[in-house]
Amino acid sequence: MDIRPILSTLRRHKFTACLLIAEIALTCAIVCNAVFLIGQRLERMDMTTGIAEHELVYVHMAYIGMPSDGMARSAADVAALRQITGVKSVTMMNQIPFGDSSSNMGLRIDQTQQKDTINSAQYFGENMVQTYGLQVVAGRDFQPEEYQDLDKVFAGLRKGDLNALPKSALVTQAVANRLWPGQSPLGKQVYVGQGIPLTVVGVLKQLARPNQFEKGAQYSVINPIRIAMSQGAIYVLRCAPQDRDQVLKEALAKLKALDPNRIVLNKGTEDQLRHNYFRNDRAMAGILLGVCIALLVVTALGIVGLASFWVAQRNRSIGVRRALGATRRNILSYFQTENFLLTTIGIALGMVLAYGINLFLIMHYELPRLPAIYFPIGAVTLWAIGQAAVLGPALRAAAVPPVVATRSV
Amino acid sequence: MLGYYLDLAVRSLRRNKILTALMIVTLALGIGASITTLTVLKLLSGDPLPEKSANLFYARVDPNPLEGYVPGQTKPDSIMSYTDAMNLMHAHRAVRQAAMALIDAKIDTQHPNDHPYFADGVMTTADFFALFNAPFQYGSGWTADDDESRATLVVIADFLNNKMFGGANSVGKTIRIDDRDFRIVGVLKHWAPQPRFYATDLGGHDYGDGDAVFMPLKTARSLDKGPQDTECYASVSDLQHLESAPCEWLGMWVQLDDSTAVANYRMFLDGYAKQQVALGRFKRSETSLLDLMSWLSDQQVVPNDAKLQTYLAFGFLLICVVNTVGLLLAKCLRRSREIGVRRALGATRRDIFTQFMVEAAIVGVAGGVLGLVLAVLGLWGVRHQPAQYASLAHLDVEMFLVTFAVALVASLIAGLLPAWRACVVAPAPQLKAA
Known part of the structure; x- marks a missing residue:
């Protein structure tokens, strides 16, 4: 196909050609960045927590009046909850991934440090590894005698009595790699704040913090501390995925029967927590997707509209070409090639613009750089849309009979 | 005179209903999206205590x-x-x-x-x-x-x-x-x-x-x-x-x-x-x-998502305007003969220019009305979004007026180039070709 006649025609329709190029360039730039943003959201929503997410239900309650024997009552609750059919394991935890509150602590590898090396989530509760379905990749889980009661820990902290405090910790691989890169973390000491030493006894494959993932999604530490419901603990029950609704219902009934003097603050499954946690991201991804589709449709309609008028305007010259021997195929491919040329120029400009928009977003919204893979994908999409949009008008052009050349219209 | 231009514009728009609808709908989409996001952004970045x-x-x-x-x-x-x-x-x-x-x-x-x-x-x-x-x-x-x-x-x-x-x-x-x-x-x-x-x-x-x-x-x-x-x-x-x-x-x-x-x-x-x-x-x-x-x-209180959505909506509006320019331009080039006849019968360049701008403005007003409907729908959608500010998203009088201002400005900008092209058409060659 000779493109010289196309170029000389376009030179006489500079304005229309430029508009089409501008529209394609803008669409290309915006769609590339929007799709990239959608990808970012999906990636966020895809994060792993390391826990058996589909098997957990939770109940968070508060007392109306504070009981004095919180720890004993909680132990009775847990024993009762274990009796529910289908329940594999029960624990009382201070927090849960994707929950709305979080308990965090600063970790140091040296007592003389003035600032914390990392900020990590601080989980505690008995029997957590089994109930959350965590994977211990090195070392061991806590022994029963290692656990301390939270109220005694607080009392110890107030008096400065280190013996009342837990001495061991389970850390995630992410924490271990950050604190002691390339070394075995087992037996190493880590300090909470300036004073409290903990010995690492085991390493977890993964355990996400409850929220604030920007501080390091996998920075979590478990301490062997028992916590009572009156201290804000959450009941977490593990069961088979299909039993969750039934288990939750029975657990609520049982807890109510044991002590009616408390209110349920929150309840549900871990899957619901995840769903709720990412609902903003899901909404944003949906909006971006909607805008992308609307943009591509508008651009396609624009191409159809312009090409239609172009064909109508050049009816006569098409007739002349046909009369001089051009086949229908020639006419069809003329318009297709013309569109391809305009789209290509538009895409080239669009890429530069897309890069510019990305730079702006990097500066203002801490986004990563647009990966190069988006450029060819964007180009192919726009080429395809351009060709699809121009096909109708081009077929109409190809259908123009040669006899038009002899008419005066 | 304006009445005559309005009559001409409506006739011209009705001659090609699909194209007119296309222009109005694209403009309305752009305006609807921009007004929706702008309303939310205005709500979020407003002064909580203006008097103090x-x-x-x-x-x-x-x-x-x-x-x-x-x-x-x-x-x-x-x-x-x-x-x-x-x-x-x-x-x-x-x-x-x-x-x-x-x-x-x-x-x-x-x-x-x-x-x-x-x-x-x-x-x-x-x-x-x-x-x-x-x-x-x-x-x-x-x-x-x-x-x-x-x-x-x-x-x-x-x-x-x-x-x-x-x-x-x-x-x-x-x-x-x-x-x-x-x-x-x-x-x-x-x-x-x-x-x-x-x-x-x-x-x-x-x-x-x-x-x-x-x-x-x-x-x-x-x-x-x-x-x-x-x-x-x-x-x-x-x-x-x-x-x-x-x-x-x-x-x-x-x-x-x-x-x-x-x-x-x-x-x-x-x-x-x-x-x-x-x-x-x-x-x-x-x-x-x-x-x-x-x-x-x-404190960067205004959520980044709300800002990004506004940029996105205005990018979208820009594309819609470019699209409308293209379609209006194509339309006016097709009407070179008509323009030639009108010029030959005594219409000045200014007359032709005004006539085409009136046509663009009609598209703008229609796009504004439809855009307003879309914005109301869009805000209804925002109210069903999982955001803290969701329940606050309502269109106020100011944004109602802004909608029409945006629609008119967008359509007049879109009409400028086609109207200029129309008024520089030389009448003689057009009449000869007929």
């Missing part, structure tokens, strides 16, 4: 250790320790001053069938209400003496008063909060500044309903109420006695009525920090005193 925001200032000092400190670059923490807040409060260097933190308040409805529930609350000092112009329906705030005597009294919001007392004057009655009786001294009128500027860094949400209860800081603390957010700058063993702990958990607002007062307070704050450095309590002498709107922009 210029006189309200947020004070910060920096008690952190020296490590990681770059003089002139490290910003002070966004909240303050009790010691510093009280030192600044008792200095009385501003017209009004208040320290505050957020709490959860367990409210017992006293109805036999109702469970108690948790409501948002603020623990603060006496000046809070006058400082922020919080309007009272009944009663008033408490006094500085009540602060010191740890009086168990409370100011409640209108919605809590409606719920508990059916909207009647409840001043003097008691309300049970956290298993203790509080005497109600005041009931606020509806007061929910958007964003909730006074709490942006205290651990609460930035938008939504206002707080339900307001109680004296020392009273709340004597009942062991903890703040929603606590940040400690040295190792702590005792989080119960926050007053003496090296922890920050209070926000400090002051009212300064003119630039001299601001300059004086800034000097006082700097002096205070230097004095604390001399005493060995502080290692850094950095301070900050930002007015309300600067504080909000410093």
